[in-house]
Amino acid sequence: MNTTKWLLTFSLSLILLLLLIIGYFYLKVSQYDDTPTQSSHADAGVVLGAALWNGKPSPALVERLEMAVKLYDDKKVEYLIVSGGLEKEGVTEALAMKEYLVQKKVPQERILLEDQSSNTQQNLENTKKLLAGTQIDHIVIITHDYHMTRALQYAEQTGLKDSLIAPVHSEVLFLPYHKTRESLALIKQSLSF
Structure with missing residues (x-):
């Protein structure tokens, strides 16, 4: 086999392996x-942060927050924990989420x-620290369905085992892009364990 043919075969094999x-x-x-939200009661729902647009929750983050409001209104959770520290225009994701929830009639003392x-990873590590010394034992993780696998792996890694899930299926995101991006993040996470 000549070198060119060998290189072509090797390159195609590598590309096929990467695609697999x-x-x-x-x-x-x-x-x-299409996984339904688990119907069991939890002490708190943890809303994982996402992008802000002009200091306000992006449409994708609003989807997560609407799930949180539903769980709270349906008395499936007593508290909501909003998690995200990235600042845009002096506002953290957590603060923007809290403001949104308050507008939706969730009492401030329940956020x-x-x-x-x-x-x-930091969302869940810092949430675990926040919960230390509280009466909150059982949580439900609120994030998009494509993000849930990685979120649950980090929850287990940080000791938030047996977390319930509230997967949100997006109507506003281009899912092939976000699922591919999340696949790459999951590969990176798997390599770092």
């Missing part, structure tokens, strides 16, 4: 598609802020 790996992780991030994190 990404495909496997794409299926993993899709496993919570806890975790405003120091800048990624999913």
Whole structure:
């Protein structure tokens, strides 16, 4: 076999292997598609942060917050923890989420802020620290369905085991892009364990 043919075969094999790996992780991030919210009661719902637009929750973050409002209104949770510290125009994700929830008639005293994190892992690590010394034992994680696999892995890693889930299926995001991006993040996470 000449060198050119060998290089072509090797390159095609490598590309095929990469596509298979990404495909496997794409299926993993899709496993919570159409999964209903667990109906058990939890002490608190933890809303994982997402982008702000002009200091306000983006449409995708609003989807997560609407799930939180529903869980609170349906008395499935007693508290809501908003988690996200990335600042835009002097406002953290957590503060913008709290303001949104207050406008939706969630009492301020029922909203806890975790405003120091800048990624999913920190969201859950800092939430665990925030819960220390409280009466809150059982949580439900509120995030998009494609993000749930990684969020649950970090929850388990930080000791927030047996967390319930409230996966939100997006109507505003271009899901092939976000699922592919999440697949790559899950691959990176898997390599760092």
